[in-house]
Amino acid sequence: MGGEAITARGVGKRFQLHHKRATSLKERLLLARSSSSEDFWALRNVDLTVGQAETVGLIGPNGSGKSTLLKVLAGILAPTTGEVEVRGRIASLLELGAGFSGELTGRENVYLNASILGLTRREIDRQFDSIVDFAELEPFIDNQVKHYSSGMYVRLGFAVAAHVDPDVLLVDEVLAVGDEAFAAKCLAKVAEFQAQGRTILFVTHGLDQVSQVCDRAVVLNQGRLLFDGEPAEAVSKLRAFLGTSEDPAAGLGGDGLLQIVDAHVIDPAGGGVQLDFHVGDKLAIDVLVKGRPEAPAADLRLVVTGPADYPMFLMESPRGVVPAGGASRVVRFLIPAFPSLQGLFSLSVALIRSGGKDVLDARRFGERIRVYGPATHGLRLVDFETELLEPEDRR
Amino acid sequence: MASAADARALAQTRVRWELLANLVRKDLKVKYKNSALGFAWSLANPLLYLAVFSIVFSGFLLRGGVPSFAVYLMSGLLVWNFFATATMGATGAVTGSANLVKKVRFPRIVLPLASVGFAGVHFVLQLAVLFVVLVPLHPAAFGAQLWLALPTLAVAVAFTIGMSLLASSLNVRFRDVEHLLEVALLAWFWLTPIVYPIALVKERLGELFWVYMANPMAAVVAAMQRAIYADAAPIGKDGVPVPVLADGGYAFYLRWLGVAGAVSLVLIGVGLFTFRRLEADFAEEL
Numbered sequence: 001m002g003g004e005a006i007t008a009r010g011v012g013k014r015f016q017l018h019h020k021r022a023t024s025l026k027e028r029l030l031l032a033r034s035s036s037s038e039d040f041w042a043l044r045n046v047d048l049t050v051g052q053a054e055t056v057g058l059i060g061p062n063g064s065g066k067s068t069l070l071k072v073l074a075g076i077l078a079p080t081t082g083e084v085e086v087r088g089r090i091a092s093l094l095e096l097g098a099g100f101s102g103e104l105t106g107r108e109n110v111y112l113n114a115s116i117l118g119l120t121r122r123e124i125d126r127q128f129d130s131i132v133d134f135a136e137l138e139p140f141i142d143n144q145v146k147h148y149s150s151g152m153y154v155r156l157g158f159a160v161a162a163h164v165d166p167d168v169l170l171v172d173e174v175l176a177v178g179d180e181a182f183a184a185k186c187l188a189k190v191a192e193f194q195a196q197g198r199t200i201l202f203v204t205h206g207l208d209q210v211s212q213v214c215d216r217a218v219v220l221n222q223g224r225l226l227f228d229g230e231p232a233e234a235v236s237k238l239r240a241f242l243g244t245s246e247d248p249a250a251g252l253g254g255d256g257l258l259q260i261v262d263a264h265v266i267d268p269a270g271g272g273v274q275l276d277f278h279v280g281d282k283l284a285i286d287v288l289v290k291g292r293p294e295a296p297a298a299d300l301r302l303v304v305t306g307p308a309d310y311p312m313f314l315m316e317s318p319r320g321v322v323p324a325g326g327a328s329r330v331v332r333f334l335i336p337a338f339p340s341l342q343g344l345f346s347l348s349v350a351l352i353r354s355g356g357k358d359v360l361d362a363r364r365f366g367e368r369i370r371v372y373g374p375a376t377h378g379l380r381l382v383d384f385e386t387e388l389l390e391p392e393d394r395r
Numbered sequence: 396m397a398s399a400a401d402a403r404a405l406a407q408t409r410v411r412w413e414l415l416a417n418l419v420r421k422d423l424k425v426k427y428k429n430s431a432l433g434f435a436w437s438l439a440n441p442l443l444y445l446a447v448f449s450i451v452f453s454g455f456l457l458r459g460g461v462p463s464f465a466v467y468l469m470s471g472l473l474v475w476n477f478f479a480t481a482t483m484g485a486t487g488a489v490t491g492s493a494n495l496v497k498k499v500r501f502p503r504i505v506l507p508l509a510s511v512g513f514a515g516v517h518f519v520l521q522l523a524v525l526f527v528v529l530v531p532l533h534p535a536a537f538g539a540q541l542w543l544a545l546p547t548l549a550v551a552v553a554f555t556i557g558m559s560l561l562a563s564s565l566n567v568r569f570r571d572v573e574h575l576l577e578v579a580l581l582a583w584f585w586l587t588p589i590v591y592p593i594a595l596v597k598e599r600l601g602e603l604f605w606v607y608m609a610n611p612m613a614a615v616v617a618a619m620q621r622a623i624y625a626d627a628a629p630i631g632k633d634g635v636p637v638p639v640l641a642d643g644g645y646a647f648y649l650r651w652l653g654v655a656g657a658v659s660l661v662l663i664g665v666g667l668f669t670f671r672r673l674e675a676d677f678a679e680e681l
Contacts, residue, residue, distance in 0.1 A: 015679065070680065075408070075500040078675035090500060097499035103425045114415045116501045118407040144428075167403065291612035 010082035060220035088167025088215030096157030103145030135159035171202035291326030418509035470623035477518035484510035486561030553659035562665030594638035611655035
C-alpha cells in the first residue's frame with residue numbers, strides 16, 4: 001500500500017492567552033490600541049509523517065502540546081503555520097460522546113452522532129446492532145441519554161466512534177476512562193484496527209502501553225518534537241527527561257559527579273525498611289546520595305508514582321539540601337500522614353543542581369510503598385519535611 | 396484506494412443533506428419532547444393569531460382600517476417569523492454547540508443551516524394550516540396571483556440563509572451580535588409592512604418610497620401579501636375601496652424581489668466568506 005496517511009509539515013499553533021481577549025465589541029474597541037494580547041506557542045515547527053497502517057504513540061509531559069497536535073491533525077484547530085494533510089476518514093476520539101443530546105434516546109443519539117462523524121444512514125443501519133452490542137446497552141438504548149450513568153455515556157460514545165470505520169484513528173487518552181473491563185475492550189478494539197491495517201495515532205500517559213502497542217513513538221516537549229523513533233527508546237528518553245528512569249543516570253549528566261545510590265521507605269517509629277503502610281501512617285523516605293569532592297550543592301525532587309508511572313504527588317527539598325563537596329549523604333523525606341491513596345507506588349528521584357535546572361542524576365525505584373485504606377481521587381497536597389542525616393545516623 | 400479514502404474524507408467536510416436533515420430532526424425532537432400536544436402547538440399558533448385579530452378588528456372591539464385584517468397580518472407575519480426565528484436560531488447555533496465544535500470534525504456550516512431548516516419546517520406547516528383556513532375565510536387567495544409566492548419564498552430563503560451565515564459566525568467572535576440582533580429585529584419588524592398597510596407608507600413617503608422598499612424583507616412581505624391577500628384595494632365597511640397594498644399588478648413586486656434577490660446573493664457570498672474565514676478559529680474561540 002505505502003503512502004503517508006498523515007503528513008504535517010512545519011506545524012505551529014499559536015494561542016492568544018484569553019485573559020486579555022476581546023470577546024465583545026466594547027472590549028474590542030477598548031483593547032484596539034493596547035494590543036496587550038499575549039502569545040503562547042503550543043506547537044512549534046512540528047514535522048511528522050505517519051505511514052498507512054502504522055501505530056504511533058504520542059507522549060510527553062503535561063502541557064507539551066499533544067492534544068493540540070491531535071486537534072490540528074483532526075482538522076478541529078487550524079494550524080498557525082505549516083500544513084497538515086490527512087488521507088481518508090478520520091475518527092478522533094478526543095472526547096467520548098461529544099455532541100450527545102441528553103433529551104434524545106440512545107438510539108437517536110447513535111444515529112445523530114454517527115451522522116455527524118460522516119456515516120450515511122445505510123451505514124449506520126448496518127452497524128447499529130454492533131454498536132449497541134459493543135456498548136452493552138441493549139436494554140437502555142431507547143432511554144433518554146440524560147438518564148445514563150457516566151460509564152454508559154462513555155461506552156456509547158466509544159462504540160459509535162469505533163464503528164465510524166475510520167482510515168485514521170486519533171485517540172486522546174480516552175482509553176483511560178471507564179472501568180477496567182471496558183478499557184480492555186477498547187484496547188482490543190484498537191488492536192483490531194491495527195490488524196485491519198488502519199492508521200492510529202494516540203496520546204497516552206501509560207508509558208508501558210506505548211512499547212506494547214506502538215510501532216513508533218513521538219516525544220513532544222513544550223510544543224517541539226523531541227524524539228521520533230523506536231517506542232522503547234522514546235519511553236526511556238521521556239523517563240530520563242521526567243526523572244522517572246529505571247536505569248541510573250540514563251542519558252543525563254551521568255558524569256558521576258553526584259549520584260543517587262538508593263532510596264528506602266522506612267517506618268520512622270519502628271525503624272526498618274518497610275513496604276506495607278496504611279492511609280494516615282507516618283513514613284519516611286531516605287534517599288542515599290554519593291558524590292565526588294568537586295560535586296556542587298543539589299536539590300532533591302521526589303515523585304511518588306502510581307500505576308503506569310502516573311505521578312501521585314511531588315515533594316521538592318529545600319534549596320541545597322545536599323551540600324557541595326560530595327561525600328555520602330542521606331536526605332530524609334518525612335511524611336507525617338500518608339494521603340488517602342491506595343495501591344502500589346514507585347519512587348522517582350531526581351538530583352538537580354542547586355539554583356540550576358540540569359538534572360545531575362535521576363532514578364526510579366519500582367514498587368517501594370504499598371498502601372491500604374480508603375482512597376479518594378484527585379490531586380492532593382501532602383505535608384512533608386526533609387532533613388539531612390549522616391549515613392551513620394540511620395536508625 | 397486513495398481516491399476512495401479521499402471520498403470518505405470528503406464526507407466529513409462536505410455539507411450532506413442527510414446530516415442537515417438529522418440535525419433539524421434533532422432540534423424538532425428536543426423541542427417537542429415531553430409535550431403532549433407537541434407539534435400541534437406550533438400549528439395552533441397561526442390559528443390563534445387569526446382568531447384573535449379577526450375578533451379584535453371585526454368591529455367588535457376596534458374599527459380597523461384594513462378589511463380582513465387578520466388575513467393581511469398573517470400573510471406577512473408567517474414569512475417574517477420564519478426569517479426572524481431562523482436568524483436568531485442560527486446566531487446561537489455555533490456557540491450553542493461548543494462541545495461538538497471543539498471535539499469533532501464535521502462541516503460546521505450545517506449548524507446555522509439546520510436552524511434555517513428548523514424554522515423552515517415550522518413555516519411550511521404553518522403556511523399549510525393558513526391555506527386550509529383561507530378556503531372558507533378568504534377564497535380570493537386561490538387565484539393566479541398566488542404563483543407570486545414561489546419567487547417570494549425563494550428570495551426569503553436566500554436572504555435568511557445569508558443573514559444566518561453571517562450572524563452565526565460573527566457571534567462566535569463577538570457575543571454582542573446576539574443582543575444586537577434581538578434589538579435590530581424588533582426595529583426591523585416595524586420597518587416592514589406587517590401590521591400596517593403598505594399603501595399608507597407609499598402615500599406618505601411619495602418619491603422616497605424606494606428607500607423603504609430597499610429593505611429586502613419589505614419586498615418579500617409585500618409580495619407575500621399580494622400573493623395571499625390578493626386584493627390591492629378591497630371594498631371597506633362603508634362601500635369605498637380601501638388602499639391596502641402598494642400595487643395591484645406584478646411588475647412592482649417582481650422588480651423589488653429582483654433587487655432583494657440580488658442583495659440576498661451578495662449577502663450569501665459575504666456570509667460564506669465570513670463563515671469560512673472565522674470557521675478555522677471556532678474551536679479556539681468557544
